[in-house]
Amino acid sequence: MSENKPGVAVGKDNAGIGSNSKWLFVRFLVALILLVAASLKAHQLSTTPTLDNEIFHSRWFNVLVVEFELFFGLWMAFGFFPKLTRLATMGCFLTFVVVSCCKALSGETSCGCFGAVEVHPWITMLLDCGIVIMLWYFRPYVDWGGKTDKSMILSFVVSWLVVALPLSWLMLSFQPSRIASSGEIIGTSDTMMLYPREWLGLQLPILPFVEIDEDLQRGRWIVVFYMANCKKCKEYFAEWQNSGFPVIDNGDKRVAMLEISGQPENGFRQTMRK
Secondary structure (H helix, E strand, O other), rough: OOOOHHHHHHHHHHHHHHHHHHHHHHHHHHHHHHHHHHHHHHHHHHHOOOOOOOHHHHHHHHHHHHHHHHHHHHHHHOOOOHHHHHHHHHHHHHHHHHHHHHHHHHHHHHHHOOOOOOOOOHHHHHHHHHHHHHHHHHHOOOOOOOOOHHHHHHHHHHHHHHHHHHHHHHHHHHOOEEEEEEEEEOOOOOOOOOOHHHHHOOOOOOHHHHHHHHHHHHEEEEEEEEOOOOOHHHHHHHHHHHHHOOOOOOOOEEEEEEOOOHHHHHHHHHHHOO
């Protein structure tokens, strides 16, 4: 007579339980990272302006990134199609590795992955590599064609829409304050956006808000705005200086350097409140 060997089945079940418990940990870790990153970027986009001089810095592109991370983070939290999701997540974080590496090699001091919280690109690259390694070793012990409850999918879609729609409105509706050519501050935001091209040929409208020599109030000047910790600002100014200030014609214009702080609490709005 043949005998059943329950130990074989139990061993297989135990392997499945162990594999799924590790996958569960990795899945929620990835979901947490994506949701935190999306929340921090959403807060930054809802409270500060963006530089729209290229697509990767544009508001629309960054809003799409936030919504993608929110969607993917909730997807991981709900745990649909584990094996397929694992491969997609590996591809996603490998892309993050490449982006972080490119930013680090280009000399950027923050990856921008966590909004206003500055994290060096080399650190985020190591974090992304660690996630990829964990995804490679810890796999879900389920079949490809596992059934998914339709009510769970509906709950996921409703959850994403409830968060995504108002979040998109907040990010897209933000408008920074600006200063008119007359010196009047327009808007209520603590963040000020300057448009120097609109001031050409006019009296500098920010004169009441900066510490300057009285000479700047008379005559014709070229005013250069810069940030002390801006690497590109230093490079552009050095190149401009070495070329002999070519935009200055006949020596009848003088140059003034004005440092702009990147912190809202040091901006013009606070100056007006004092």
